[in-house]
Amino acid sequence: MRLAILSDIHSNLPALEAVLEQVQGADVDETWCLGDVVGYGAQPNECAALVRERCSLSLVGNHDLAALDRLDISTFSPAAAAAVRWTREAMSPQTTEFLSGLEPAAESADLALYHASPRDPVWEYVLWPDQAAECIRVQSSRVSLVGHSHVALFFALAGAGDGGRAGEARGAQAGAGTSLEVGRGRWLINPGSVGQPRDGDPRAAWLELDTDAWKAGFHRVAYDIDRAADAIVASELPEHLARRLYVGQ
Numbered sequence: 001m002r003l004a005i006l007s008d009i010h011s012n013l014p015a016l017e018a019v020l021e022q023v024q025g026a027d028v029d030e031t032w033c034l035g036d037v038v039g040y041g042a043q044p045n046e047c048a049a050l051v052r053e054r055c056s057l058s059l060v061g062n063h064d065l066a067a068l069d070r071l072d073i074s075t076f077s078p079a080a081a082a083a084v085r086w087t088r089e090a091m092s093p094q095t096t097e098f099l100s101g102l103e104p105a106a107e108s109a110d111l112a113l114y115h116a117s118p119r120d121p122v123w124e125y126v127l128w129p130d131q132a133a134e135c136i137r138v139q140s141s142r143v144s145l146v147g148h149s150h151v152a153l154f155f156a157l158a159g160a161g162d163g164g165r166a167g168e169a170r171g172a173q174a175g176a177g178t179s180l181e182v183g184r185g186r187w188l189i190n191p192g193s194v195g196q197p198r199d200g201d202p203r204a205a206w207l208e209l210d211t212d213a214w215k216a217g218f219h220r221v222a223y224d225i226d227r228a229a230d231a232i233v234a235s236e237l238p239e240h241l242a243r244r245l246y247v248g249q
Helices: 013-026 044-054 062-067 078-090 093-100 129-138 225-234 240-246
Strands: 002-006 030-033 105-107 111-114 143-146 153-157 169-173 179-181 186-190 204-210 215-221
Touching: 002 013, 013 044, 013 204, 013 215, 013 225, 044 078, 044 093, 062 078, 078 240, 129 143, 129 153, 129 169, 129 186, 225 240
Parallel strands: 002 030, 111 143, 143 186
Antiparallel strands: 002 204, 105 111, 153 169, 153 186, 179 215, 204 215
16 A cells, blocks of 8 residues: 655645645555644644545644643643644634544554654654664554654664664654665654654655555655745734744754
8 A cells, every 4th residue: 555644734734735735646545644733833624624535544643632622731832832722712613523533543463653652642752763762662563653743754673684783773864755665674754744844844744655565755845834824923823833834943
């Protein structure tokens, strides 16, 4: 199966539309979303409707749960908390119903999906090799997909003959065009963020995964950042949330 993996859309409709246009041209079999459809941006209902229509499988993320008032936001940054409160008021009954029916993890024989990590599907940011190794050891499938950190990256657990000590994780951030052969070993892969990248590249990110050939490819898509930023400012959300879109941080 050829899959398009999206994550962390965060109510950024122009970014989502640009990604979905490229996905359509890639002729994938299914599109999956790893959560955080809403939060930060100004178009939660439009994004939720598109995800509901175009994604065969969707997870719920921490910002989605916060918007549903199922998560304490006392540890959120002031801008993130303000966006949660705004989103709660802006969400339609249809968006609420859709997000309420989702889970933060989905596990199968071939792939394990977690919004955040195998150890904590809601909260944990997987960014470092030692941490990734511990997560890979407990994931239910050989290959797992995670979001949450907004950083496109990958880790593989080293074994005999892999050039490192068995049990170590090797990995790196994945720029546009990065291609991986993931047919052997245990992997943890993050597609990056559609709506608010934080790896220095402001373009929207998504992952193409072929589970027959076991190949993964990282993609970036330019989109109309002005349109997304203007919508944030017009909605009287914190202006910081608009400015950060231009720098990918």
